[in-house]
Amino acid sequence: MHLPLASLALLAIPLTAALCLRVPHTLPIPPIPELNEIKRSFKDARIVPDVIDEFDPSAQVFLEWELDMAVTPGKSVNKSDSASTPILTASNLPFGHRGPYLILTVDPDAPSHSDPKNSPFRHFLQTDLWLRGELSDELPYAWKLENESTPLSEWYPPAPPPGSGPHRYVTLLYAQPDDLDLTFVDWDDRKRFNVKRFAERTGLNEPLAGLWFYVEVEDNDGESLVPADPQLQLVLDGT
Numbered sequence: 001m002h003l004p005l006a007s008l009a010l011l012a013i014p015l016t017a018a019l020c021l022r023v024p025h026t027l028p029i030p031p032i033p034e035l036n037e038i039k040r041s042f043k044d045a046r047i048v049p050d051v052i053d054e055f056d057p058s059a060q061v062f063l064e065w066e067l068d069m070a071v072t073p074g075k076s077v078n079k080s081d082s083a084s085t086p087i088l089t090a091s092n093l094p095f096g097h098r099g100p101y102l103i104l105t106v107d108p109d110a111p112s113h114s115d116p117k118n119s120p121f122r123h124f125l126q127t128d129l130w131l132r133g134e135l136s137d138e139l140p141y142a143w144k145l146e147n148e149s150t151p152l153s154e155w156y157p158p159a160p161p162p163g164s165g166p167h168r169y170v171t172l173l174y175a176q177p178d179d180l181d182l183t184f185v186d187w188d189d190r191k192r193f194n195v196k197r198f199a200e201r202t203g204l205n206e207p208l209a210g211l212w213f214y215v216e217v218e219d220n221d222g223e224s225l226v227p228a229d230p231q232l233q234l235v236l237d238g239t
């Protein structure tokens with residue numbers, strides 16, 4: 001077999017280009033979180049049962065902002081870093097099922113963990129997400145989920161009231177049913193968005209994947225105005 005040198009060079013170009021174009025990381029790439037760790041962290045942080053009753057993930061979902069950072073479960077995130085719509089990526093989704101998927105994000109601590117009267121507050125709801133075979137820029141094991149429609153609830157940047165303690169932001173990924181009917185949702189009102197009832201009413205079944213992070217904004221004295229929840233604080237300090 002005789003391959004001219006030029007064609008070998010051509011073969012090499014896409015690989016080299018792909019390697020060079022990768023966004024350089026200043027932080028180490030976090031290892032892919034294990035499913036049983038994610039499941040446990042949802043229980044430890046009491047997202048089960050505050051947001052959903054059961055959680056048995058079979059895949060991983062990630063939120064990525066273009067700042068050399070991807071969110072993994074239980075991470076502390078700066079308010080300013082989470083201000084824009086994140087890039088959505090996932091690993092281990094059912095083989096051959098490219099979409100559509102639905103993602104939502106809620107805050108069960110609005111306006112605070114000890115006074116959750118507006119909870120869960122809906123921060124994001126995006127339908128019609130598809131895997132198109134494009135790798136994440138940040139995580140070598142995740143694939144981009146691309147939206148084919150505009151979000152029904154656009155990303156509402158986390159903005160905990162100063163001194164209201166840590167707020168959990170919970171993202172859940174579902175397989176989107178073909179006959180999804182969302183006409184009953186009041187899109188103008190983001191408060192008290194009951195995820196359990198929403199999933200029941202829309203026939204979403206259980207989430208395939210989930211992720212949570214927390215944001216805390218201190219008041220001017222660097223103090224929390226609400227009593228700390230010792231059990232939650234322990235989880236947050238440990239992650």
Ligand SMILES: *[C@@H]1O[C@H](CO)[C@@H](O)[C@H](O)[C@H]1NC(C)=O
Nearest residue numbers: 067069076077078079080081
């Ligand atoms: C969050 O912001 C503070 C102050 O702007 C900065 O010192 C800190 O490194 C930031 N943390 C992260 C995780 O980016």
Ligand SMILES: *[C@@H]1O[C@H](CO)[C@@H](O)[C@H](O)[C@H]1NC(C)=O
Nearest residue numbers: 085147148149150151154155
């Ligand atoms: C995808 O979502 C973004 C906002 O998150 C929106 O600007 C864009 O138009 C959407 N894409 C499509 C094809 O609707």
